[in-house]
Amino acid sequence: MMPTQIFRSDLGNLEKICHFVTIYAKEAGLNERQVYAVQLAVDEAATNIIEHGYRCSGHGDVQITCEPEADGLRVILHDHAPPFDPDEIPEPVTDVPLEDLKPRGLGIFLMRKMMDEVTYEFDAEEGNTLTLVKRK
Amino acid sequence: MDILHTEHKRCTVIKTNGRIDGSNAPDLGKSLKEIMEKGVYNIVFDMTDVNFMASAGWWVLIDTQKNCKPRGEVVLACVDKSIQDSLNLVGMGSYFKIFPDLITAVGSF
Numbered sequence: 001m002m003p004t005q006i007f008r009s010d011l012g013n014l015e016k017i018c019h020f021v022t023i024y025a026k027e028a029g030l031n032e033r034q035v036y037a038v039q040l041a042v043d044e045a046a047t048n049i050i051e052h053g054y055r056c057s058g059h060g061d062v063q064i065t066c067e068p069e070a071d072g073l074r075v076i077l078h079d080h081a082p083p084f085d086p087d088e089i090p091e092p093v094t095d096v097p098l099e100d101l102k103p104r105g106l107g108i109f110l111m112r113k114m115m116d117e118v119t120y121e122f123d124a125e126e127g128n129t130l131t132l133v134k135r136k
Numbered sequence: 137m138d139i140l141h142t143e144h145k146r147c148t149v150i151k152t153n154g155r156i157d158g159s160n161a162p163d164l165g166k167s168l169k170e171i172m173e174k175g176v177y178n179i180v181f182d183m184t185d186v187n188f189m190a191s192a193g194w195w196v197l198i199d200t201q202k203n204c205k206p207r208g209e210v211v212l213a214c215v216d217k218s219i220q221d222s223l224n225l226v227g228m229g230s231y232f233k234i235f236p237d238l239i240t241a242v243g244s245f
Binding site: 011012014015018032033036037039040043044047050051092094095098099101103106107109110113114 | 155157158159188190191192194195198199201202205217218221222225226227228231
């Protein structure tokens with residue numbers, strides 16, 4: 001059985017979420033840099049679910065499953081917040097003067113840049129499923 | 137989140153430790169705003185003991201940088217390699233001067 005843990009949708013749980021995925025990132029044999037990539041990507045994904053999905057209500061759940069694989073780690077985040085497809089968020093424009101820099105989409109962009117695979121699925125009954133894969 | 141302020145002749149150094157994420161980035165923002173309200177716009181963020189920085193933290197620093205310039209600026213000192221890599225990866229490293237040690241960062245003002 002894959003290690004799964006359920007966290008309340010509270011930003012105060014981000015550190016616990018990070019601790020949980022770190023255990024399995026290390027167990028999967030990822031190096032220090034790859035472990036940080038997983039920590040950051042999962043943190044950004046969970047923050048989005050809690051802030052934008054559940055609107056920081058604290059009444060939702062984020063279920064996280066870690067699947068160590070032969071060539072890396074697969075992390076699956078599951079929630080029942082309204083649909084949130086990261087593909088719909090445009091990449092932030094970062095080659096502009098400081099005053100024109102807009103605070104939107106950086107978390108999603110970081111998540112994509114840090115991971116080898118990011119896939120999103122929505123099912124009316126099952127909710128949102130976001131799968132992140134980091135290879136060695 | 138503990139945030140220490142040290143006032144120098146030409147700048148203020150702020151220092152915190154551990155993680156900066158969506159749960160505590162607003163505290164950092166509040167602290168930086170208080171410094172700017174005192175008329176201090178030359179700020180060194182000593183990141184020696186910061187081991188994780190999510191985008192929420194970067195936006196606090198970007199926002200502070202926007203408020204400080206052109207009167208002054210925020211510079212970073214002792215940034216963890218992984219944190220710096222993530223910043224560069226999304227093309228935001230160019231918005232900050234990054235110094236390898238605190239003395240050079242303070243001396244840059």
